Amino acid sequence: MRDAAVTIRDVAKAAGVSVATVSRVFNRPALVTAGLRARVLGTAERLGYVAYGAARALASGRSRAVGAIVPTLDNQVFAVCIDALQQRLDAHGFALLVASAGYDAAREAREVRLLLERGIDGLMLVGAEHPPAVWALLGRRAPAVPAVVTWTSAVVDIPVPSIGFDNAAAARRIVEHLLELGHRRIAMVAGPTVGNDRAAARVAGVRAALAASGLTLAPPYLSERPYTVPDGHAAALALLTLPDPPTAIVCGNDHLALGALAGARALGLAVPRDLSITGFDDLDFAAYAEPPLTTVRVPAAEMGQRAAEYLAAAAIGPAPLVGTVLEAPVMLRASTARPPSRVPAALRPPRCDRPASALR
Amino acid sequence: MRDAAVTIRDVAKAAGVSVATVSRVFNRPALVTAGLRARVLGTAERLGYVAYGAARALASGRSRAVGAIVPTLDNQVFAVCIDALQQRLDAHGFALLVASAGYDAAREAREVRLLLERGIDGLMLVGAEHPPAVWALLGRRAPAVPAVVTWTSAVVDIPVPSIGFDNAAAARRIVEHLLELGHRRIAMVAGPTVGNDRAAARVAGVRAALAASGLTLAPPYLSERPYTVPDGHAAALALLTLPDPPTAIVCGNDHLALGALAGARALGLAVPRDLSITGFDDLDFAAYAEPPLTTVRVPAAEMGQRAAEYLAAAAIGPAPLVGTVLEAPVMLRASTARPPSRVPAALRPPRCDRPASALR
DNA sequence: CGGCATGCTGAAAACGGTTTCAGCATGCGC
């Protein structure tokens, strides 16, 4: 294995210098005279020398790689973050190891361990809620492996900085918008909240806004569904066929909202005339949905960039342990409007044996 | 650095055995008697020992990591593939290093080099077209680093197996569907074709289908746009305001198609009554667009899985160098139908000074 | 009961870099 690979020794020999000099040429060029440097660089290039990262990492104690664990890459919002993270990391000379944990705490702990074995110099995590084993593992190495949590503004009980936004506040604002429009019957299709502090915070935000208007949120007006389009579709159908259907549905993310939009359409409802629907994330299809989706813009790329900057800095030396709370603005578009003055025709009981109640 | 980290030596000392034995316990447990194995495992657990990957890689010559370079992670289709790749790799004990090259050959070559420096044991690439430097770099190590190309069925001129699908054939089939419906004025909004064999193959496939019916494809009916929703929107607008607008628009991917759908809507056109639109990729929003998008289902996850299987096998020992061509079926949905019998009202010139030509 | 496989275990040599430390010029000041 690696038989024919050209090593630093080959370069040194060919250039007539010591391996120390070759190493210096690449790592601290200022320490080598210009002439020698050029000669070494030349022979290295000619021989096609590629330094072997493992040896470098072993000798220097730094792998120049950072890890990132996201719930899933399937969701574009995480993919965008990872893309930004990688590009920024690249600019600092770091490679990125990614793993997805599928919203599973045990699997996440396992991935953290595997990444740590790889000698990563930093780690990006999503959300504030992680098994204690994760923090223990991170502290094991000395100095402790720097880490950041993203997607959250929680600053308590976590030994690492967070770069995120306030999920609860964003959810609250979008519901306030609905309340201002006059909605009172507001339902929510949330993502799974167990072990997911972001999803839970969004529910809490919705509750808070509702509570301020004397409203509450409980099943069947609150349902939890996996973050998929078909689930949003099914959830909307269930909600809208309730005896007392909501006039607005707040969705935990854009996938659920897109499904809800389709569900409403399937029932013959016009959005936003008959029903208002909101999303969360502002994925690229949100603004082009029919109708364009009112949603919360999540700063996915910016979180990735800032996480990269922090981790790159922290890998070199001590970096300030600051928490960053980014903006997550509500994007008002065409899927929300004033509630219908009466129950939409499409939702009225098919038989008109009780017209009075249907028109109430 | 790593001062307090517990090493294999610490475990050996604590367990009263040699480092060789500890190493064997983890790598070839069968060589160690059960009792000893249990003792070593116990102390390792107690001490919180985590093997250091760099040292392992250096000593064993394998990093147990593979790399993947995609054009971008922004596009869900690649993210899905990477997610599947990572999960499958994980099952084989491999970590995944990802990088995005932004549809830029030079940047890709650079990323390949960086990944190789990291000592990856395998590499997944997208598409068949890569700078020669890439292949040279891959062959530099001995034995050569195994690689796979995905998203393509090209089998010529590439020293590595491909796991993909036939872009041209899929594009051809979707156009044949349009032709069968009776369309003759078929336009295409393609992705950028320079350095992108997939985009080029899709154009070629459209051309081939058209040619079989005596039709051609050329600007302004053929335009190239970045793969974004707004670009699809703009392109559709440009196409539909042509003196002789198309009755069907074939889009290079679903993002462009979603934008085109919105563009048609903006002009007051009903899809598919007044205009047919097709996509490519079958992202999760495609089936829930308004109307649901006729598109090509790209086996993104399956390519990721198969690439993982191949690379994991090839990293261990020689693996069969087979090319795999997966299915990429056309998903017939509601965005395609027979062409309108006359120019849609919305597209007719506002002034009726030439009614005869408008009704032609 | 002795000799010989057989099977575990430990000592030590890689693996390919980085980095410390010492040595050797070189250039400067006197």
Added chain:
DNA sequence: GCGCATGCTGAAACCGTTTTCAGCATGCCG
């Protein structure tokens, strides 16, 4: 012209693990 500080360069130690090789029991067979 000599001594000394300065600045490059090279020799060698070291990073943590795997793996080869030899040695030592042990068990089996004759």
